[in-house]
Amino acid sequence: MSSSDAPINWQRNLAVTWFGCFLTGAAFSLVMPFLPLYVEQLGVTDPGALNIWSGLAFSITFLFSAIASPFWGGLADRKGRKIMLLRSALGMAIVMALMGMAQNVWQFLALRALLGLLGGFIPNANALIATQMPRNKSGWALGTLSTGGVGGALLGPLAGGLLADNWGLRMVFFITASVLFLCFLLTLFCIRENFVPVAKREMLHFKEVFASLKNPKLVLSLFITTMIIQVATGSIAPILTLYVRELMGNVSNIAFISGIIASVPGVAALMSAPRLGKLGDRIGPEKILVAALVISVLLLVPMSVVQAPWQLAILRFLLGAADGALLPAVQTLLVYNSTSQIAGRIFSYNQSFRDIGNVTGPLIGAAVSASYGFRAVFCVTAGVVLFNAIYSWFSLQRPARFHVETPTSTTSVVSSKE
Structure with missing residues (x-):
């Protein structure tokens, strides 16, 4: 060999x-x-x-x-x-x-x-x-x-x-x-990869990529979910330090405390992502995805009424633990619903939607806070995530249409219910 x-x-x-x-x-x-x-x-x-x-x-x-x-x-x-x-x-x-x-x-x-x-x-x-x-x-x-x-x-x-x-x-x-x-x-x-280059004329075009999917509407909904996840994360980023200052007043260590509160979701995501990913392998990533979105809504709403920074920090830590499951669950469902022949493009399309969310999230947060105040940002973000949870739940219920896998595929194409 x-x-x-x-x-x-x-x-x-x-x-x-x-x-x-x-x-x-x-x-x-x-x-x-x-x-x-x-x-x-x-x-x-x-x-x-x-x-x-x-x-x-x-x-x-x-x-x-x-x-x-x-x-x-x-x-x-x-x-x-x-x-x-x-x-x-x-x-x-x-x-x-x-x-x-x-x-x-x-x-x-x-x-x-x-x-x-x-x-x-x-x-x-x-x-x-x-x-x-x-x-x-x-x-x-x-x-x-x-x-x-x-x-x-x-x-x-x-x-x-x-x-x-x-x-x-x-x-x-x-x-x-x-x-x-x-x-x-x-x-x-x-890094090692056994890859046989594909001639350009044999590559599927954009429409053919989606036509080859077992459930193209589900994949599109996963792209939208990725975008909304980033919108929800980015909408809070521009106003977080100012919100902490509103809760604390002008104290000398405001930057330090804001930095801690900004970091705790990432720490929680580090701890939760592999564990929830393994749980998703056992019970299904679609269940993890919808559950994490619902939990996110339930955590965002109380953030709009907190009275102290430590309350905000606890809620953001719990939010980070839920968020740690979201993008891996989306990516796992993309793996389940595509083939290795088109995996690069499917993940790149998902990245494009993620980047769009990164651009629009801070703009939405800044606009809402300028018009209605900092606390309104959390309520609006919760509403966006709730829409995402409902939309994802309905998308994951749709039966997949018949699909013949291409001979070049090495990754199984399965429905989101498997």
């Missing part, structure tokens, strides 16, 4: 991609704490203009990622997922280094857009693992993989703040580029 035909050690690939997602999540969030400060350093000093440019620099990455993801997903299905992981890690490393050399805000904005165009490590990691693991372990594996990006995103802001204080803002971009290059090297030498 040749080395290229040797069985894939998917557990090792999972471990390496987890570390790659951790490094990528950390790299992206390293620069978040001081992004407005860097925009200011590039010459934008007017407070109003600084807010606008900082918002643009933050959101443009997600916007261009949403546009580019389907293209990269199609290329992954044609050329392989490992090459897409390498392309993403190396491309982002180069862009991050260039950001450290930006001379004005226009250059920085263009590079933030390019970062979105070249991204995609995490969705391609999901697609790689989804096409290699046994189906009965998909919930646990994808839940475990999701903790990599979450863990990196939690550690990143703390590390970024410390590095910026000690080394300066520009140096953080070069350190981030080094982290991403390490991710490239790990992927290059440690």
Whole structure:
């Protein structure tokens, strides 16, 4: 047996991609704490203009990622997922280094857009693992993989703040580029994939991709669920510190307390995602998905009436535990309802919807809080998540239509009820 035909050690690939997602999540969030400060350093000093440019620099990455993801997903299905992981890690490393050399805000904005165009490590990691693991372990594996990006995103802001204080803002971009290059090297030498390139003429087109699905309406509903999950998360982000200040008053350690309250959902998600993923493998990811959405609604509503920061922190911790199950459950259902031939595109479409949620969530939160106050944001978010729970429940009840699996598929296509 040749080395290229040797069985894939998917557990090792999972471990390496987890570390790659951790490094990528950390790299992206390293620069978040001081992004407005860097925009200011590039010459934008007017407070109003600084807010606008900082918002643009933050959101443009997600916007261009949403546009580019389907293209990269199609290329992954044609050329392989490992090459897409390498392309993403190396491309982002180069862009991050260039950001450290930006001379004005226009250059920085263009590079933030390019970062979105070249991204995609995490969705391609999901697609790689989804096409290699046994189906009965998909919930646990994808839940475990999701903790990599979450863990990196939690550690990143703390590390970024410390590095910026000690080394300066520009140096953080070069350190981030080094982290991403390490991710490239790990992927290059440690991940194995047996992939036979597909000729472009043999690739399914967009309409054919959805026509090949066992339940295209369910898959579309899962995309919408992903978007709403991110809208719900992002709608609270812009107002959280201000809401904590409203609860506490102007105390000296407001930033520290806000940082803790912002971080606790991620800590809870780290703890819950693998366990709830394993439970989903046993009882069905669709049950986990709907239950987690309903629990989220029941936790969001009380957040609008809390009287102390510790009450908000407890509710957000519980919310994080529920949220830890949501995206892995969606991804597991996508695995169940697609084939390996189109997995790259299905996960990339899902990433596009996630990015759209990342862009629109903060805008909705800012608009609602400006018109109706901070507490209204939690009520509106609860209403959006309730709609998502009802919509998902009805979508998961629909019987799947008949589907003939293509001979090239290696991942079983099953209904969401199996």
